[in-house]
Amino acid sequence: MRTRPFRAPHHNASLPGLIGGGTVPRPGEISLAHNGVLFLDEAPEFPRQLLETLRQPLEDGRITISRASGAEAFPARVLLVMSMNLCPCGRRGDPRRVCRCSDKQVAAYVGKISGPLLDRIDLHVEVPPVDRDRLMERRGGKTSGEMAGEVMLARERQLVRFKGRSTPVNAAMAPEDMERHCGLDVESELLLKSAIGEYGLSARAYGRILKVARTIADLGGEEGIGVEHVLEAVQYRRADNRG
Numbered sequence: 001m002r003t004r005p006f007r008a009p010h011h012n013a014s015l016p017g018l019i020g021g022g023t024v025p026r027p028g029e030i031s032l033a034h035n036g037v038l039f040l041d042e043a044p045e046f047p048r049q050l051l052e053t054l055r056q057p058l059e060d061g062r063i064t065i066s067r068a069s070g071a072e073a074f075p076a077r078v079l080l081v082m083s084m085n086l087c088p089c090g091r092r093g094d095p096r097r098v099c100r101c102s103d104k105q106v107a108a109y110v111g112k113i114s115g116p117l118l119d120r121i122d123l124h125v126e127v128p129p130v131d132r133d134r135l136m137e138r139r140g141g142k143t144s145g146e147m148a149g150e151v152m153l154a155r156e157r158q159l160v161r162f163k164g165r166s167t168p169v170n171a172a173m174a175p176e177d178m179e180r181h182c183g184l185d186v187e188s189e190l191l192l193k194s195a196i197g198e199y200g201l202s203a204r205a206y207g208r209i210l211k212v213a214r215t216i217a218d219l220g221g222e223e224g225i226g227v228e229h230v231l232e233a234v235q236y237r238r239a240d241n242r243g
């Protein structure tokens, strides 16, 4: 009970296995990952319908299973992490290998992650291939331990900010919290507005960018959200405008 769960179901997992179900309803992987991480490796390999069912619990933090006899709800507040390649063969974007996937194949593969699902994912990060020699050398970056320390401090700031709440984290901020804790100066406000227009971001994305910017500011130990925090938060939405 003291360790947060980490669940990584295989893409062959059944719908009841993932979201819960059965004659006598039992929790699925998404509930077993409650308050922890649900990791979907090679996310486009999961059936699209199954991925789409994640949208509701990602909003509500609970999953409702409808049955003839009524509805059952299980807790399902997870940090969803998904990984994917840029194409079905996995070679696209790697300078040392040749990808022969057609544009149509690539579009079908990437399209398995729908716009509305992507909209609910705050951080999109492209990880370029790294060769082994570069991987072994250490160059001045932060260690995992140092980063963990910063994360703990940022969590503590949020604990103080939302004292007494059941979910004392930036991600759970209500609109009135955001008004109080996510104020922007004129420059940041203009930047965010132009990014919204340029990338065609949704109203949901707007709120989520503000929350991410608040967290980036917390990681840096900053009281207010600055233009650099908004810039960083916006660039994590890069997959939104892939068309």
Ligand SMILES: [Zn+2]
Pocket (backbone or CB within 6 Å): 087, 088, 089, 090, 091, 092, 099, 100, 101
């Ligand atoms: Zn390919």
